[in-house]
Amino acid sequence: MLFKHFINLTRGVNCRRYLCTMATTTVKTVLVDLSGTVHVDTDEIPGSIDAVTRLVHAGLNVKFVTNTTKESKKCLVDRLTNIGFSAQPSQVFTSLTAARQLVEKLGVRPFLMLDQRALVDFEGLDQSNPDAVLIGLAPDNFNYETMNKAFRLILDGATLIAIHKARYYKRKDGLALGPGPFVTALEYATDTKAKVVGKPEKSFFLSAIEEFECRPEECVMIGDDARDDVLGAMTAGMCGVLVKTGKYREGDENKIEPKPTYTADNFSAAVDYILQSL
Template sequence: MIHGVLLDLGGVIFVGDKALPGAVDAVARLRERRLPLRFITNTTRTPLPGMRDKLAAMGLEIAAEEMFMPAVAARIRLQAERLRPHLLVHPALQGEFQGLTGTRGTAVVIGDAGRYFDYDSLNAAFRALNGADDFLALARNRTFQDADGELSLDAGPFVAALEYASGRTATVLGKPSGDFFRAAVDSLGVAPETAVMVGDDAESDVAGAQAAGLQGILLRQGKYRAGDEAGIAPPPTAVLDDLPAAVDWILARAR
């Protein structure tokens, strides 16, 4: 039985600024059945209010508490640990960290900075890691599907570069972190084995969710490439064409 649903955003609900065919209606069908929902994204170029506005423009009204984003998790951790951030993130995301002056030390925080990744910014982060109290990666996805439909480098390769250079290992706050998935499921009030994650990334979405005890549906759209499902073990619970097909699968198994 399925008691709760986690949905990826990019490549599942939209690509660029356009909703994928049938995606908005598919979410509406889940709401009609009153299935608890959370929207899970590793997007680190857009802050939470901006993402909600983007979805609203597509016809999806999402409450703030329904959204799980790595920047929110990072801010909570920095506040709890009383750390000030050294940011290597997209300028659009910097406002999420305003007011975090810290009293105990420094944390290097890296997200998808896009074209703002350059030698100077990476070298400054590398130098900051010498003596930093924490090293946080908002995500470590290898690639994402860009607005032109092609794959582009995500934050993961840059996280790996800093790990290699510094000899330190980053704590990943977004997918595929088990803590990230478990926090989302806990907020639904359901057991992990009765929740399902729907995504287009076999590694971060499906394998990460299944390692945390959830079921996983891999969609053949977005960043999916033929044969991706063969690269993870165990295999996805299901491999389907799109979100409408996934909702059919879920509703057939929903309480």
């Protein structure tokens, strides 16, 4: 049975409204955030590679889920491999994938505000005479000229699609602005609301576990973002474990309701919590 000593381990954390019934449900799948959770840029967060291996050896499904929009899925897999993780393309689910699916579903022609390295995931899409704006993390495109072009397209009726609205993320040189502030600027200027496809959207988490044929309450999400990773997963019916690495700031666990299922010092400690509680 999962988390036999759940009440003691979580020190009274209240997550009954959104989470699985811990006394009767077994974990089958663990969703793992990437940047800030298991690595920062090209550096492993110590102990993360071994921790992923321990999850796999325990017979759990492991899938990396990320809002990263600066790189294609292939770039992400190559980065993980170079760091030392054993990762296949099928083990990585990105918000870029979810965004392309939405663009195709809507049948729109997007103006892509994306990093050059992410464009490969959108090859083959008709981008002529755009009737949609698709925005991700694209620092080189966040200038007046490009933002103004997007602004005018939206005013003329183009759909605004945000791959995600993260406020900030962790780089080697410190915290950096995410795409959220720029999406919000376009929403404010055009008096419209973006369609968001990445975390913390419920559909993102449910799509990530679809292949495993398991219920949300049989899943745990581990991440460094209290709102996008943890609360997003919990709202989808999963358990959410927050790690104190990456973008984590002191007290983040108290900024969401319900509180995280568990707050761990790092990814390895989060895995310890899951495995020791099985």
